[in-house]
Amino acid sequence: MFNFQNLHSQYIDGIWREGDSSLQMENKNPFNGETLASYQAANIKDIDRAYQATKKAQKDWEVISPTVQREILEKVVYVIEENHEAIAQIITKEIGGTRLKAEFEIGLVKNMLKEVATFPLRMEGKILPSVTEGKENRVYRVPVGVVGVISPFNFPFFLSMKSVAPALAAGNGVVLKPHEHTVITGGTMIAKIFEEAGLPKGLLNVVTTEISEIGDAFVEHPIPKSISFTGSTQVGRHIGSVAGRHLKEVHLELGGNSALIVLDDADIDLAVSAAVFSRFTHQGQICMSANRIIIHETIYDNFVEKFLAKVSELTCGDPSDEKTIIGPLINEKQVETTSKLIEAGINEGANPLIKGEIRGNVVEPVVFGNVTKNMKIAKEEIFAPVVSLIKAASDQEIIEIVNDTTYGLSGAVHTENIERGAQLAKQMETGMIHINDGTINDEPNVAFGGMKNSGVGRLNGEWSLDAFTTTKWISIQHNRKQFPYS
Ligand SMILES: NC(=O)c1ccc[n+]([C@@H]2O[C@H](COP(=O)([O-])OP(=O)(O)OC[C@H]3O[C@@H](n4cnc5c(N)ncnc54)[C@H](O)[C@@H]3O)[C@@H](O)[C@H]2O)c1
Numbered sequence: 149m150f151n152f153q154n155l156h157s158q159y160i161d162g163i164w165r166e167g168d169s170s171l172q173m174e175n176k177n178p179f180n181g182e183t184l185a186s187y188q189a190a191n192i193k194d195i196d197r198a199y200q201a202t203k204k205a206q207k208d209w210e211v212i213s214p215t216v217q218r219e220i221l222e223k224v225v226y227v228i229e230e231n232h233e234a235i236a237q238i239i240t241k242e243i244g245g246t247r248l249k250a251e252f253e254i255g256l257v258k259n260m261l262k263e264v265a266t267f268p269l270r271m272e273g274k275i276l277p278s279v280t281e282g283k284e285n286r287v288y289r290v291p292v293g294v295v296g297v298i299s300p301f302n303f304p305f306f307l308s309m310k311s312v313a314p315a316l317a318a319g320n321g322v323v324l325k326p327h328e329h330t331v332i333t334g335g336t337m338i339a340k341i342f343e344e345a346g347l348p349k350g351l352l353n354v355v356t357t358e359i360s361e362i363g364d365a366f367v368e369h370p371i372p373k374s375i376s377f378t379g380s381t382q383v384g385r386h387i388g389s390v391a392g393r394h395l396k397e398v399h400l401e402l403g404g405n406s407a408l409i410v411l412d413d414a415d416i417d418l419a420v421s422a423a424v425f426s427r428f429t430h431q432g433q434i435c436m437s438a439n440r441i442i443i444h445e446t447i448y449d450n451f452v453e454k455f456l457a458k459v460s461e462l463t464c465g466d467p468s469d470e471k472t473i474i475g476p477l478i479n480e481k482q483v484e485t486t487s488k489l490i491e492a493g494i495n496e497g498a499n500p501l502i503k504g505e506i507r508g509n510v511v512e513p514v515v516f517g518n519v520t521k522n523m524k525i526a527k528e529e530i531f532a533p534v535v536s537l538i539k540a541a542s543d544q545e546i547i548e549i550v551n552d553t554t555y556g557l558s559g560a561v562h563t564e565n566i567e568r569g570a571q572l573a574k575q576m577e578t579g580m581i582h583i584n585d586g587t588i589n590d591e592p593n594v595a596f597g598g599m600k601n602s603g604v605g606r607l608n609g610e611w612s613l614d615a616f617t618t619t620k621w622i623s624i625q626h627n628r629k630q631f632p633y634s
């Protein structure tokens with residue numbers, strides 16, 4: 149079993165080393181403040197080394213046998229299984245993820261890897277007829293070349309892998325830059341797993357640093373032709389504009405303000421369980437978390453009573469205790485932001501039906517009743533265990549409330565009438581929506597992504613294959629062609 153804490157901070161051209169920056173970084177456990185690793189950050193020179201190494205290695209990888217590529221990806225699953233316990237522990241220590249979250253995240257990674265292991269043998273093209281006599285058109289699917297991947301702190305193992313693995317599987321090389329607070333889980337641990345699985349050196353490089361050390365160099369570098377970003381809408385907008393200026397393709401998986409809807413004919417107990425899971429899993433730090441629960445007025449009181457009873461039972465504290473459901477937020481800054489949003493909710497007249505304490509980085513559940521759609525807590529993404537309950541009088545009003553946000557990621561509708569749910573789902577401006585389920589769903593073969601300010605592009609299955617490949621038209625004129633004037 150690996151000790152992922154002992155890795156150096158940079159993995160460049162198959163070599164483990166420290167960054168060239170003089171900036172010393174510390175990686176801390178968000179629950180107890182324990183220092184997990186101290187390391188020297190990467191600087192712009194390291195970014196350049198990483199991209200140069202990737203470009204070189206990718207040329208060989210692109211033409212290697214697809215069965216060899218597939219075997220390496222399958223071996224990655226095996227290495228993960230061999231190191232399951234070490235991975236679960238680092239998710240708990242570095243991110244504050246509970247055991248449940250760690251298992252959930254490892255499961256997502258393995259499922260996704262099994263899907264992308266099929267990519268090398270799915271790089272198919274097309275032969276198309278031609279408007280010109282004697283001509284044959286071939287359209288090949290080819291890798292984009294080098295992909296830059298930027299990942300967030302909340303599900304870093306999965307969300308780094310979600311772009312790294314399909315990009316490699318489609319014949320690309322990758323430079324990965326994880327979030328500065330999750331450099332192991334989102335970065336070096338992934339490099340170690342691929343190294344152990346036999347990925348050729350130089351093909352996957354990991355740079356870990358603070359943005360103050362590199363500015364926009366990761367995106368601006370001339371080598372990557374595609375940038376895959378997962379993170380906040382604010383940063384994603386910036387990444388998109390920098391990438392656009394440099395004519396790079398960009399995929400953006402961004403923030404959300406998802407709603408779980410409870411219609412008057414819903415199975416209330418099921419809706420309560422789905423709502424609790426959708427809001428409180430990983431302390432509410434999931435892009436698809438249900439920020440808002442919109443409940444039909446005729447069942448509002450019944451739902452609220454049962455919801456509060458379930459929320460009151462949630463155990464908060466040390467994520468390494470297997471009974472804990474709500475562990476710490478990632479850092480003090482997130483706690484401060486949450487605390488301000490809670491204050492804003494109270495000042496705007498929302499009713500705190502449950503208002504837990506804040507202990508260190510652990511924020512206990514806060515449930516607001518009587519929330520209206522114009523309140524800040526209903527409009528903004530809350531990356532914490534804080535939820536807004538909103539009452540609605542009709543299906544029409546529900547749609548208006550759901551769509552009254554700049555985000556459009558996920559959602560859920562609870563009803564005994566599936567077609568009524570499906571009709572409402574069609575009117576909701578979200579990339580994903582689930583009937584009689586939670587808002588948190590991610591399947592390896594199904595399109596994942598948001599509308600509006602929640603993202604650009606889709607990942608998973610054939611959508612990832614499209615995201616990390618491009619096409620190349622090669623035409624062959626079999627007849628001797630007559631040109632008009634020569
Ligand atoms: N839609 C999705 O699939 C999805 C998944 C997970 C998280 N998210 C969203 O991410 C947010 C939380 O994550 P976060 O706080 O880590 O997001 P963030 O936007 O603060 O950071 C994301 C990443 O961007 C990097 N970054 C910032 N500026 C950069 C620059 N100039 N060049 C290169 N990289 C740069 C950060 O270092 C980090 O690695 C939430 O809004 C959440 O909804 C979305």
Ligand SMILES: O=C[C@H](O)CS(=O)(=O)O
Nearest residue numbers: 302303306434435436590
């Ligand atoms: O924040 C969004 C997610 O973490 C996506 S997933 O649950 O990891 O698929």
